[in-house]
Amino acid sequence: MSYNLLKGKRGIISGALDSNSIAWKVAKRCHEEGAKIVLTNAPIAMRMGEIKKLADETGSEIIPADATSMEDLINLYSKSMETMGGKIDFILHSIGMSVNIRKNIPYEESNYDYFMKGIDVSAMSLHKMLSAAMKLDAINDWGSVVALTYIAAQRTYPFYTDMADIKAMLESITRSFGYHYGKKKNVRVNTISQSPTKTTAGSGIKGFEDFYNFADKISPMGNASAEACADYCVSLFSDLTRMVTMQNLFHDGGYSNTGISMEVMEKFSGN
Numbered sequence: 267m268s269y270n271l272l273k274g275k276r277g278i279i280s281g282a283l284d285s286n287s288i289a290w291k292v293a294k295r296c297h298e299e300g301a302k303i304v305l306t307n308a309p310i311a312m313r314m315g316e317i318k319k320l321a322d323e324t325g326s327e328i329i330p331a332d333a334t335s336m337e338d339l340i341n342l343y344s345k346s347m348e349t350m351g352g353k354i355d356f357i358l359h360s361i362g363m364s365v366n367i368r369k370n371i372p373y374e375e376s377n378y379d380y381f382m383k384g385i386d387v388s389a390m391s392l393h394k395m396l397s398a399a400m401k402l403d404a405i406n407d408w409g410s411v412v413a414l415t416y417i418a419a420q421r422t423y424p425f426y427t428d429m430a431d432i433k434a435m436l437e438s439i440t441r442s443f444g445y446h447y448g449k450k451k452n453v454r455v456n457t458i459s460q461s462p463t464k465t466t467a468g469s470g471i472k473g474f475e476d477f478y479n480f481a482d483k484i485s486p487m488g489n490a491s492a493e494a495c496a497d498y499c500v501s502l503f504s505d506l507t508r509m510v511t512m513q514n515l516f517h518d519g520g521y522s523n524t525g526i527s528m529e530v531m532e533k534f535s536g537n
């Protein structure tokens with residue numbers, strides 16, 4: 267169902283790798299809600315065949331950019347404004363990668379070059395995206411930027427290793443830059459803290475299936491799907507949430523505020 271919430275708006279969506287990606291669903295929902303969009307991903311990570319399908323379905327251009335490169339980001343904004351015919355109204359940062367997780371390295375033995383790479387790709391990239399946008403004055407007044415995060419930034423999830431610290435940094439950048447962009451242009455910056463979701467990045471985490479099921483049993487509403495996350499993103503890109511900024515917003519079916527559920531208690535019941 268479409269409410270035309272993004273009619274006339276222009277957006278940039280990063281991170282759509284394949285049809286399981288959260289960004290993929292966000293792109294489709296934004297298109298349904300009337301937005302013009304540009305799709306972007308790292309040139310080396312991009313599976314052209316896949317992302318081309320999404321571009322065709324949403325009538326959008328693909329502009330490759332490594333989110334760790336200021337040069338690529340400047341080019342992304344310049345080209346996006348050119349192809350869409352004006353400044354940007356919303357941006358989705360949906361970028362995450364930890365080499366330590368990929369290589370199954372325990373947290374206590376983290377490789378620091380990999381750690382730095384993870385910080386650059388998954389957290390500093392948000393700072394760079396915002397800084398490049400500010401430099402070019404690429405975002406319209408009352409624009410909206412959303413980045414995706416996970417509750418391991420607040421509470422310990424041993425298998426999430428260095429990404430826990432990296433997400434904490436991402437959320438901090440959201441607050442810090444949110445202040446400056448709010449002051450300057452009334453641009454809002456928020457993170458959505460999403461339930462475990464079956465995607466390439468998600469499934470790469472050790473024991474993913476188990477903690478996916480655990481979270482599903484803890485949350486009174488069950489895990490929030492990628493489609494529901496896309497709906498939430500649309501609401502944050504729309505004009506209906508103009509005064510929401512510098513927030514970490516849990517989108518998790520109630521997981522973050524639930525101590526224990528009856529389903530999980532039954533698993534440990536002696537009777």
Ligand SMILES: NC(=O)c1ccc[n+]([C@@H]2O[C@H](COP(=O)([O-])OP(=O)(O)OC[C@H]3O[C@@H](n4cnc5c(N)ncnc54)[C@H](O)[C@@H]3O)[C@@H](O)[C@H]2O)c1
Binds near residue numbers: 282286387
């Ligand atoms: N899947 C989950 O369980 C879950 C839960 C909460 C938050 N998140 C977050 O959601 C976001 C999207 O992840 P996803 O689960 O859709 O997985 P995904 O693997 O589909 O998306 C991650 C994306 O990051 C891109 N990327 C990696 N390096 C990049 C670079 N240098 N420049 C530009 N793009 C780069 C990848 O190409 C990929 O498209 C991530 O920030 C992730 O941490 C995921």
